[in-house]
Amino acid sequence: MDTVTKDDIRKPENLIYKRTNLLTDKTMSYCPGCGHGTTHRIIMEVLEEMGIQEKTIGIAPVGCSVLAYEFMNIDMQQAAHGRAPALATAVKRLMPEKFVFTYQGDGDLAAIGTAETIHACNRGENIVIIFINNGIYGMTGGQMAPTTLPNMKSSTSPYGRDVKLMGNPLKITELVAQLPGTLYVTRQAVHTPAAVRRTKKAIRKAFENQKLNKGLSFVEVVSNCNSGWKMTPNQANEWMVENMFPFYPLGDIKVNED
């Protein structure tokens, strides 16, 4: 039997998957095992498949994904901490024919930016909000986030989050689902191939909603932070399944169909 060479494998007829052109060649700054890279990729795949690269403006937050604009090959604005939904509001209002999305972490979206999040959702801005929830401030070194679980350790809750002293985790996704302005609210993950497929489908639905001027779509991605959680990538994914998912259950929370 002939041996299969690399050149054989690289033949166009054997190509079943390739990196989207909407990601740049820049090496990602994310830790190995982190969910950001996967989420970046599937957003960019959706934009490429919909053919809307030329019409899309992305808003990067403050946090680990502050440099999202280094990796996403689209026009982007970098927002002050928490203000991405205000930016997206203005971009969409001023250029309604464009596609606009924010990409935000839990500290950005659910702590410092709570007002902007709630009000953009409540106004029903025709935008997409992608919310990465890993229950920790990753960029600044693992401090307690608004979504840190009860008793979960972080650098500012070193003995675990005492909800009597430090308050409760904020289920902001359930909260925005209550607002009349939100159209589609879902919570997904990217820790398995099946989960990635489901999340991509949700993100596609979100951008299709925007295309049809239907209103605001909010996609939470429950993710890991193995370095902030002080775990290996595999341990972090297992811990996420055992601890994060029971508190932040996956699935659609609100689906408004016309």
Place this chain on the structure above:
Amino acid sequence: MSMKELRLMKGNEAFAEAAIRAGADGYFGYPITPQSEVMEYLMAQKPHERTGMVVLQAESEIAAINMVYAGASCGKRVLTSSSSPGISLKQEGISYIAGAELPCVILNAVRGGPGLGTIQPSQSDYFQSTKGGGHGDYRLIVLAPSSVQEMSDFASLSFDLAFKYRNPVLILSDGAIGQMMEKVYLDDQRPRFTEEEIIKNTPWATTGKTANRERNIITSLNLDSHVQEEHNIHLQAKYREIEKNEVRYEALHCEDAEYVIVAYGSGARLSQKAVDIARAKGIKVGLLRPITLFPFPKAPLAELAGRVKGFMTVEMSAGQMIEDVKLAIECKVKVEHFGRMGGIIPSPQEIVDALESKLIGG
């Protein structure tokens, strides 16, 4: 010369009308006294129907200035307005706008502070306006209107300066200029930028990455210190260019003056009357009114310092601009300050009395 439309308007309303006529694309604001008429007037005018301009009441001053950041990032003519406590809230956003070099217009109808202070007019935000305000080394172009006419005129001027230098422009008004009614000649309607004009004139704007160009990124982040320092050097060079080109001031009775009052905005209006009273008494006093507070009219002040006996700044504050006057004239002659605080407007006679006691007799 075509006949301009003449109306009797409040300063805040004139500014709002002028913003529409200047071809503004978007206004984002939050109510605060004494400038709420700006958004009220805009909402009543339905500018979306008149020109397609977006007007949005934001959830906070913070959201409003960040909407301005985003609109400016798209190459649009965007503005916000507020008053002192609200302007303090906007400072983070203004710093980002200055760092990312975005053009926009911000109106501050100053009220007395610190804190929630009073809703009455004041000039106590001079330091905040001219020395940076937010974090980091940056400057705003600061225009100080002293009439309802200038509240109108400065709308289009501010947009032009903002786009010329890719820099935020602050209009430093106050409760008196904003609330008083005067006749005003309004500019004709200027068209809003077309998408083609935006792509041509502001090629850096985030309008969507087309195949023929690299992606556009608006950010104020430079993690590499050397890159950040290069950016700082570039910004400082721009501010020096602004100082070279954009100084604006008005000199009144300065030709034969022995004493000169330096005052801007409301303070200048009051001082103008004080100069008339003093001149009637035989005191040779002039008025130098800075129209741009940054860039500050250093050269005309330095020139006056060679031939007058002294200066007095009239400011509705504890004396803030006086520091820039002293620097401009290198303390060659005496500089005094007269002002009232907390929202109290001094009378012209009080100014004349201060001139006589502090400067002439002092």
